[in-house]
Amino acid sequence: MTLSQFADAALFPDSDQTVYTIRTESFEGPFDLLLHLIKKNEIDIYNIPIAAITRQYLEYLDVMQELNLDIAGDFLVMASTLIQIKSRMLLPLPPDEETGEEEVEDPRAELVARLLEYQKYKEAAMTLGQRDLLGRDVFARSFAAPELAESLPEEEPLEVEMFELIEAFQRVLAVVPAATFHEVGAEGPSIADRISEILLLLQGTEAAGFEEIFIGSATREAVIVTFLAILELCKLRMVKLTQAQSFGKIWIIPVMLAAGGDAITEVDIDRDFA
Amino acid sequence: MTGTSLKSVVESLLFVADPPLTLDKLCSILEEYERKDIVAAIDDILADYRQGSRGIFLAEVAGGWQFRSRPENADYLRRLSRTRPYRFSQSSMETLAIIAYRQPITRAEVEYLRGVDSGGVLKTLLDKKLIRILGKKDIPGRPLIYGTSREFLEAFNLKDLASLPTLKEVQELTGHDLLETQEELPLSAGDEQGRVE
Numbered sequence A: 001m002t003l004s005q006f007a008d009a010a011l012f013p014d015s016d017q018t019v020y021t022i023r024t025e026s027f028e029g030p031f032d033l034l035l036h037l038i039k040k041n042e043i044d045i046y047n048i049p050i051a052a053i054t055r056q057y058l059e060y061l062d063v064m065q066e067l068n069l070d071i072a073g074d075f076l077v078m079a080s081t082l083i084q085i086k087s088r089m090l091l092p093l094p095p096d097e098e099t100g101e102e103e104v105e106d107p108r109a110e111l112v113a114r115l116l117e118y119q120k121y122k123e124a125a126m127t128l129g130q131r132d133l134l135g136r137d138v139f140a141r142s143f144a145a146p147e148l149a150e151s152l153p154e155e156e157p158l159e160v161e162m163f164e165l166i167e168a169f170q171r172v173l174a175v176v177p178a179a180t181f182h183e184v185g186a187e188g189p190s191i192a193d194r195i196s197e198i199l200l201l202l203q204g205t206e207a208a209g210f211e212e213i214f215i216g217s218a219t220r221e222a223v224i225v226t227f228l229a230i231l232e233l234c235k236l237r238m239v240k241l242t243q244a245q246s247f248g249k250i251w252i253i254p255v256m257l258a259a260g261g262d263a264i265t266e267v268d269i270d271r272d273f274a
Numbered sequence B: 001m002t003g004t005s006l007k008s009v010v011e012s013l014l015f016v017a018d019p020p021l022t023l024d025k026l027c028s029i030l031e032e033y034e035r036k037d038i039v040a041a042i043d044d045i046l047a048d049y050r051q052g053s054r055g056i057f058l059a060e061v062a063g064g065w066q067f068r069s070r071p072e073n074a075d076y077l078r079r080l081s082r083t084r085p086y087r088f089s090q091s092s093m094e095t096l097a098i099i100a101y102r103q104p105i106t107r108a109e110v111e112y113l114r115g116v117d118s119g120g121v122l123k124t125l126l127d128k129k130l131i132r133i134l135g136k137k138d139i140p141g142r143p144l145i146y147g148t149s150r151e152f153l154e155a156f157n158l159k160d161l162a163s164l165p166t167l168k169e170v171q172e173l174t175g176h177d178l179l180e181t182q183e184e185l186p187l188s189a190g191d192e193q194g195r196v197e
Helices: A003-011 A030-040 A050-066 A073-090 A109-129 A162-175 A191-202 A220-235 A263-273 B003-016 B023-029 B035-050 B071-081 B090-102 B107-114 B119-127 B150-155 B167-174
Strands: A239-243 A250-254 B056-061 B064-069 B131-137 B144-148
Touching (some): A030 A050, A030 A073, A030 A109, A030 A162, A050 A073, A073 A109, A109 B090, A191 A220, A191 A250, A220 A239, B003 B035, B003 B064, B035 B056, B035 B064, B090 B107, B090 B119, B107 B119, B119 B131
Antiparallel strands (some): A239 A250, B131 B144
16 A cells, blocks of 8 residues: 555545644643744843734734644733733823822733743753653663653654744745635645645655745645645654754655554554544 | 672662662661661762773662663663653653742642643653652642652652752753742742641
8 A cells, every 4th residue: 555545545534524623732832932932033031022022923823723723722811911011011001099109010021020930941841851861861670661661652742843833834825825805616635635745746855845845835725735734744754844953944854664663653543543 | 797798789789679779778678787888888889880881880869779771872772672762742841840840839830830731741740650749739729739759850860859950050051041039929829838638
């Protein structure tokens, strides 16, 4: 059975269904997204331009929504917090009734404090992860601590950060004009079709640029279908997404289903979709 | 009964024992020896394995000692075990770090710090025995409080919680100047350590 047949037959038993929900562990939450935006824009964390950051933040949520990503309520709470902070910055503050003095506290102060606090633990987590881990770096005689030895395939992280992937997708989507009229037409290619096409495209190559995969996807719908197809291929570990440096070009690398070691993938497919 | 023979006995015990052996455990096994002689024997063995080109070293973990393979040989050791090393997701590492540094801590406090629902991650960490439930906090709702386990210390090669790098050291490593203070979270009203059961 070839790969593409596999994709057609096994992966999408109900591929005419139009609602896809994708969950991913890679989203660490609103703080992570905000820190990502602050780092990317090289902003001083003590002087965040709330309007600009809020706009970018909401753009992310839009794209996530367009992809039917399951946006956690926490992301929406943060969106309203940002807007509230902005409105408090715009309004003149009423003088304090008791002292008669104007309140001078920066409305951003609490958010900044929480972001810094979060960043502290994020860094502590990284330092912790770099220690010599039992079962990974050092082994004891009864090293197979069973809880730690079993590796759950879905916890394998993408090598490209999810936010960056969304950003790349945003760029591709920006090129395609938004349809201003409602069109009733024949259905476009399904995700299963796109998976076969992408696999064909990757056959015999070592890597393809992320943006190049979208050449030929002329409508928003086609772009979204292509992107979902890439995500699905990642999930099935038929491709890997990598980049040479942060914010660099994203590459799609086909994973060879060589004989032997990778039989796991097929087992997984059987179990999940049979 | 010379020092050398005690050293060799201790070495044998450490080699065969499964979990890290604590000093108390060693003393109870070797009741005919003085505690200080046993400590000296361990120090001797530690020094022996630290020098030279041994493939194992005596690690001080979870309040005891355990022979472990050298980290630089990890690639070969993995072939022996034929399992892929467990990869922690960013969310589990974050949650684990927060619990390690701020225990005893409730789920609401973890979620306040992370800004995101953490129920699933906590369950995974409990399943992996890296954290444990310490009891219930004596505030309305009586939420569970969490802390790290002995397995956490073993897994992360830590002698005890005090040997975690301080948050200040972490900041110096990563070059960020952040606030070191651990203020009381706005959520944790009521008695600090109030735990029952």
